[in-house]
Amino acid sequence: MSILDRKLRRELTSSLGLLLAIVSIMAVGVACYISMASNYRNLQEAKTRYYAQCRMADFSIELKKAPLADLEDVGELPGVAEIRPRIQFFATVDLDGFARPLNGQVLSLPDRREPVIDDVVLRRGSYFTDRRENEVIVNDAFAAHHRLQPGQWIHLVLNNRRQEMLIVGTAISSEFAYLLGPGAIVPDPEHFGVFYIKNSFAEDAFDFDGAANQVLGRLAPGMGNRTGETLDRAERILAPYGVFSTTPARDQASNRFLSQEIDGLRAFAVVMPAIFLGVAAAVINVLLSRLAEQQRTVVGTLKALGYTNAQVFFHFLKFGLVLGVIGAALGSAMGYGFGGMLTSQYRQFYEFPELNNHFYTDLHLTGLAISLACAALGSLRGARAVLRLKPAEAMRPKPPRIGHSVVLERIGWLWTRLSTGWRMVLRGTLRNRMRTAAGAFAAAMGAAVLTNGFMMAQGTNYLIDFQFEWVQRSDVDLTFKDERGREALWEAQALPGVDLAEPVLNVAGDFRHGPYKKKGGITGLVQDARLTVPRDLEAKPIPIRAVGLTMSRKLAEILHVEQGDVVEFQPTKGLRDWLALPVVEISESYLGTSVYANIEYMSRLLKEEMILSGVQLATDNDPEHRAALYRELKTFPSLEAVNSRADMVANLRETLIQSMYVFILIFILFAGIVFFGSILNASLISLAERRREIATLRVLGYGPWEVGSLLLRESMITTVVGALAGMPLGYGLSWLTAVAYESELFRFPVVATSATWIATGALAVAFGLSAHLFVQWAVHRLDWLEALQAKE
């Protein structure tokens, strides 16, 4: 080991606390990168494998009913490699021992196993056998939740008939990697299941002999960018059969959520490490500049002894690089650990045949390279300062800096009111510009991370409140398989415990506005509906007008519609005339692209008597009434789905909020490391630089707390200024996140309340104070008498 290296080693070990602060910031940066980039790969590769394994569809077309022969025409379209007709229905599931009727999606599969589009991966039991018709394969999560085993019988209500089905196996499928029921945003495996039945049985049960109501298709290689065109053609072919929706893989719910998560990981794998490593570079910069200044005479002596510029330069650079290596090593270990935690978090939401955290050597090497680069960047200024020194000049102590006044002093009335303590603090802060800037930068980044975390939580809460407390207010929603007449409302009103029943009419169809088109639907509500209340941006109720549509902002954007415009709408069912409908209100919505209208207006347009496709119920809170209600619903005619808002909200809060808390805790921890590390670094350096000054103050009769308060004030100014600057940055970050995640399915509200700012500010101050505890301890320990006598 060379003498210089030995010097380096001693310097490193002598300021261990300081280095720990810096190294932990770097480690967090590298850990963020490793864990997020690893998970990006874990998910990306798991997805690719899974999609290939299941032969994931590139598109699907949902229609009312079409003969198989005509569906085959879609397979002949240019660019389409292969199609599969499928029968799919929503059904209710009656589980013994579970009070509430549950919802399910029933899908047909070939009677005999063959590799088909959107195939299943069996987890337990087997595929269908030849022994009986009524066999069912249940999706694994639902089965696990209800402890269903192959060999057990369950009841599905198919086409109004209660069918007894034998479970032969459990399975998962790539189209349900993120298993969503209709209208849901998080999986709810307790209340929603997927049930695969034999194609032959489905044809019988739904009266679909030689017909299907869905086409799944795969495109020829290289046709991915022309999906839209292909779907348009297919839709034209199938138009006579009433096309409800055409869904490219891009818009398939599960794929959409999964892909967005993967994209989000990729973005965060850049942004978060950039923040932390940026702060680390700034902090190293401060430390090394100080070291270079402190070691002027040493540098001069080394140069006088004949060490070359390059040797001295690399010696200083090495100081930073050592930090980089240690930071990267710690970060690699932490990142691998965090990566595992993140992966298991994903396993709660996403279902894959296997999703494991892997050790990606190249990512760890990249992490090391980034860490070294940022350490080198941080060291550069200090190391360069050393270069410029001439030996003779370097051996003399640094000439005292010319004192001069700072900007603030021009505000005379203010300055004269300040105590000398404040003047010392302010001059020190304003003159050590680089250090103050580095501290403020770190605080800004820490505050941005905190604000972003809090805003994500508040956004999630707001979204749940807005959609499921304010817009949707019913306790139980019934969806009918086919439209029913007014009598269904009376039946529902008569159910046990029902205080209020309101009819709902959902009409699927196409919207058109000039060149803009969109598939969707209109929800008919009664005038003064109390159980579904569309709201504006400020969450104020928008009354349903007698005439015209209340359109969600997202759909209005897609169609380029403004309030007062007229859109065209072609219902998928009925007469299928194009109707010209005025958009009278624009409502806010964070989920889907709903459009509301008066139900009588809708019925009139469809030239029908009052019809309804569902009923919303407000019930009392009596659990016995609720049990009785569920009991009767199990035999309620023509029921396709039963939803309980309380169950849904409970599930949302449980899954979303809980994982949010984990994230917020991690954010707080990371931000804490940034605040703590940078403040400790700046204060300890300031303390070291001013040992003599502090000793003088102690001689004059200042106590250790008074001396500490000077350092505290200095760090608090930087912290508060930085945090204030960081809060809007955090807001911007949340806004960017929301924009990045915005889709037709889902939009994230950007919500910041005074609580956001107060919590961020309070935490920033709390971190500052706790870092100061260490500084105060160092002040108490400072051997000021020695500092006083040392001849600098």
Add this chain to the structure above:
Amino acid sequence: MSSTPTAPTAVLLRFERVGKTFTMGEVAVEALRDVSMEIHRGEILAVLGPSGSGKSTILNIAGGLDTATTGEIWFREHRLSDFSPAELTCYRRDTVGFVFQFYNLVANLTARENVMVSTEISRHPMDPVEALRQVELEERMDHFPAQMSGGEQQRVAIARALAKNPALLLCDEPTGALDFATGKRVLRLLVDLKNRLGTTVIIITHNAALAQAADRIIRLRSGQIVETHVNEAPTPPEEIVW
């Protein structure tokens, strides 16, 4: 605090068999051995001795910067050797003024502000500008230390020390970093202060010539007092020759 009035009123500070041993790991250095002495109110006491003889140690103990290992120190009726660190802080704050060889001014504060650092926390302070007038620096009060010469900086340090109206002014080689002429000027200032304000002053120096300006001279060698000399006719600083 003890209140036994053992000291006669003329005695401001009394050392009784004070010893001080520094231990650094294995090595123990006996900096002071059995030092007994009295400092009278309103006198200038010079402490002479070669480097390492314990002069600074005496001053630090007298000023409450450090504590003795053995023996007792009395300030008026208070036993200084029993003071807690917090009490010592108060003692320094209210009673003692310090002047050092290397001035120890706060670089980020102007001359006036350096004086204010001391007046802001003391109980009966002088007006900072008045203190600077005493050292004839009122025109330079808005200058920063880096803009002043060594002698000027030392005068600011003296102004800072005397601005709190200390009962005791302790100067550790106040002229050590100054040229001879400037040193004499600083000495003149200390003598004037004593005459005008009746401040008790202890000056440490290794320059025997400068000590002629004191009322009493104590000579130290290897941590022990080897000679106490009462100077019946102190030489005015201007007349001191090398």
